[in-house]
Amino acid sequence: MSPCRSITDHDYATVGLRAAAQLATVSALSNTTEPAMRKRNPAPHETDLVERLKAGDELALEAIFHLYSKRLYSVAHRILGTVADSEEVIQDVFWTAFRKAKSFQGTAQLSTWLYRLTVNAALGKLRRSKKDKEVDYEEYLPKFQEDGHHLVRPVVDWSDTLDEKYATREVQQLLAEALNQLKPVDKSIVVLSDLEGMSDKEIAVTLGLTVSAVKTRLHRARLFLRGKLAAQLGYSAT
Amino acid sequence: MAARRRTQPLTNKTCKQMTDLVLDYLNDKLAPTTKRDFQRHLRICPDCVNFLNTYKKTVAVTGSVAIDEIPQTVRNNILTFLRKRIHRLGPIR
Numbered sequence: 001m002s003p004c005r006s007i008t009d010h011d012y013a014t015v016g017l018r019a020a021a022q023l024a025t026v027s028a029l030s031n032t033t034e035p036a037m038r039k040r041n042p043a044p045h046e047t048d049l050v051e052r053l054k055a056g057d058e059l060a061l062e063a064i065f066h067l068y069s070k071r072l073y074s075v076a077h078r079i080l081g082t083v084a085d086s087e088e089v090i091q092d093v094f095w096t097a098f099r100k101a102k103s104f105q106g107t108a109q110l111s112t113w114l115y116r117l118t119v120n121a122a123l124g125k126l127r128r129s130k131k132d133k134e135v136d137y138e139e140y141l142p143k144f145q146e147d148g149h150h151l152v153r154p155v156v157d158w159s160d161t162l163d164e165k166y167a168t169r170e171v172q173q174l175l176a177e178a179l180n181q182l183k184p185v186d187k188s189i190v191v192l193s194d195l196e197g198m199s200d201k202e203i204a205v206t207l208g209l210t211v212s213a214v215k216t217r218l219h220r221a222r223l224f225l226r227g228k229l230a231a232q233l234g235y236s237a238t
Numbered sequence: 239m240a241a242r243r244r245t246q247p248l249t250n251k252t253c254k255q256m257t258d259l260v261l262d263y264l265n266d267k268l269a270p271t272t273k274r275d276f277q278r279h280l281r282i283c284p285d286c287v288n289f290l291n292t293y294k295k296t297v298a299v300t301g302s303v304a305i306d307e308i309p310q311t312v313r314n315n316i317l318t319f320l321r322k323r324i325h326r327l328g329p330i331r
Contacts, residue, residue, distance in 0.1 A: 069316070094320055159292050162295060179300075222261070223257075
């Protein structure tokens with residue numbers, strides 16, 4: 001089927017069969033491809049999909065959707081927190097990927113490009129909705145004496161207490177609330193690092209930041225989350 | 239041992255400096271000498287041991303948040319949207 005003409009109902013019947021066969025292949029690939037997608041060169045089938053996408057092949061778009069939608073939705077949902085917003089973002093991402101495929105540079109990985117589109121779209125949406133909800137980090141960051149010792153001593157190890165006092169679901173709820181108080185960029189960095197397992201360098205490329213900026217923001221965000229959990233348990237954030 | 243302690247301080251890092259190095263320590267990105275200093279400080283500073291444990295716990299809890307699966311209806315909605323938009327767009331040149 002030529003990708004450069006309108007698709008008729010007859011095409012759809014044909015496309016349906018082709019798509020089913022193709023997507024079965026893609027589905028089989030996706031289980032092994034997704035977890036390792038950031039640590040390899042583009043697979044031949046992915047390069048082919050990109051070329052077809054650039055030519056306007058909607059089946060290529062659907063194949064890419066089946067490869068990456070699960071992971072991208074997870075990122076969007078973790079940043080945004082609602083199904084409706086996440087759906088809108090993923091919809092925009094794949095529509096943009098289809099329309100702007102020609103601007104995709106072969107030197108970058110398709111996954112990196114799609115992650116960037118997703119995080120930027122989610123960040124934009126989050127920034128528009130957040131306004132004044134952010135909390136000042138300082139109150140929850142460690143404090144030190146002039147000689148460099150912890151300001152409040154002894155520092156309590158509450159890591160076991162957290163599990164004893166709260167059920168897993170409650171801890172995750174506490175954490176979700178704390179995550180929502182992070183600055184949008186910091187929240188994205190935590191999601192990509194601690195939930196998606198991306199390296200600092202990969203996050204820097206995805207967000208257009210320096211590695212140093214990613215590390216600084218990630219560390220401060222983690223310290224803030226730690227402070228929030230400590231405060232919830234009745235301990236000092238320091 | 240006592241003589242060695244007199245000539246070689248047990249640690250030349252403060253707790254504040256330790257805190258700044260935690261991220262690189264956990265990623266095993268510290269230079270060997272800095273890593274040695276870091277571990278030496280941990281051996282004599284229970285406050286920093288406890289701080290490190292709670293920092294690691296925070297990262298672990300964050301990473302354990304359940305994955306949000308894309309609902310089937312959402313997948314279908316998006317695919318339907320994309321197909322409609324592509325047909326409305328017509329051929330790409």
